[in-house]
Amino acid sequence: MATTKTNTAPIAPGACIGILGGGQLGRMTAIAAVEMGYRCLILEPQEGCPASHVADHIAGAYEDEAVLARFAEACDVVTLEFENVPVDALKFLEERVPVRPGSHALKIAQDRILEKQFLNDAGIGTAPWAEITDEQSLKDAIDRIGIPSVLKTARFGYDGKGQVMLKPGSDPSKAWEDLGRVRCILEGFVDFDCEVSVITARSANGTVKAFPVVMNEHRDHILYKTHAPADLPTSTAKAAEDIADKAIEALDLTGLLAVEMFACRDGSVLVNEVAPRPxxxxxxxxxxxxxxxxxxxxxxxCGLPLGSTEILRPAEMTNLLGNEIDDWAAFLAEPNAQLHLYGKAEAKPGRKMGHVTRLK
Structure with a gap:
């Protein structure tokens, strides 16, 4: 699916792309940008972050306006590689340089309640949900949504962090206590056949183009494998791509939007969450x-023509967590495998250290 709006002047190679965040996503974005003739500048508090190995780096706080002003002055456009940048930092930058995606999309993606409400208002289906602010709202939500369900913090959860599954016999009050008694969301359990995702792009000139749907396997709430393309009925795959395109248009987002979804046993597709980044x-x-x-x-x-999203060969991507990267030599010996390591200094259990893609 592709649509086009009013053209915007492109930002030509040779310009500087600012990237908020210095993890592996920033690293791989910078590598792609440099291959296309751009320069990159990373803003990330941590010295020696993975992206700093491949691009210039300012080690400064996102809340420091002097640092932000210096960053904006050096960049022709700014993007981000993760959601936990303060929205006020993007608002500050937006007054000085194009920021894509902008503060509006980031604000929604940072908050599960705003996210669910936005998607529902756009006509996009999700699991049943309710906002939790106290024990009474939690009790009322369980009465309405039922158990099993998932209690999640409204903000700052990823890879299974900040969430508790409520099962028959669970103590909801203790679950909320364990999450810090912060504002939460209760999400109803979804009877899904598989978990899928679509990454779609929207250019500064308004063109929208989605990548094919992929199927994801998780272990302990962390992505383990991705199969591309997903083995789905054509109608289900099209529905998922249409949802992703609808979401990125509704957000008026320039950049990438990843949409994680449940392909349900009844044939429906429901959105789990979105991320405005790779x-x-x-x-x-x-x-x-x-x-x-x-x-x-x-x-x-940069407002350039979007590239083809054609799959050249089916593939399976496997995350390498913690000490799994110690097998790097074996991965390199596989004839149909490509190894990508992120340059992180320390391997910790559950930490994404790299990935290997096997072509089929």
Missing amino acids: HNSGHWSIDACMTSQFQQLVRAV
Whole structure:
């Protein structure tokens, strides 16, 4: 699906792309940008972050306006690689340089309640949900939604952090206590057949183009494998792509939007969550697609023509967590495998240290 709006002057190669965040997503975005002739500047508090190995780096706080002003002065356009940048930082930057995606999309993506409400208002289905602010609202939500369900913090949860599954016999009050008695969301259990995702891009000139639907496997709430393309009925795959395109248009977002969804047993597709950035489930595209998700992000934020999202070969991407990267030599010996390591200094259990993509 592709639509086009009023053209915007492109930002040509040679310009500087600012990236908020210095993790592996920023690293792979910078690599793609440099290959296309751009310079990159990373703003990330941590010295020696993965992206700093491949691009210039300012080690400063996102809340420091002097640092932000220096960053904006050096950049022709700014994008981000993760959601936990303060919205006020983007608002400050937006007054000085194009920021894509902007503060509006980030504000919604940072808050599960705002996110669910926005999606529902746009006519996009999700699991049943309710906002939790105290014990009475939790009790009322359970009465309405039922158990099993999932209690999640409204903000700052990822890879299974900040959430508790409520099962028959669970103590909801203790679950909320364990999450810090902060504002939460209760989400109803979804009877799904598989978890899928779509990454779609929207250029500064309004063109929208989605990557094919992929199927995801998780272990302990962390993405383990992605299969591209997903083995789905054509109608289900089209529904998922249409949902992703509808969401990025509704957000008026320039850049990438990753939409994680449940393909349900009744044939419906429901959105779990969205992320306005490159996504772990799109890493396969580096080796198996005409255009990688990272190159597509560069194209989108710079107002260039979006690349083809054609799959060249089916692929399976596997995350390498913690000490699994110790097997790097074995991965390199596989004839159909491509190894990507992120340059992180310390391997910790559950930490994403790299990935391997196997072409089929």
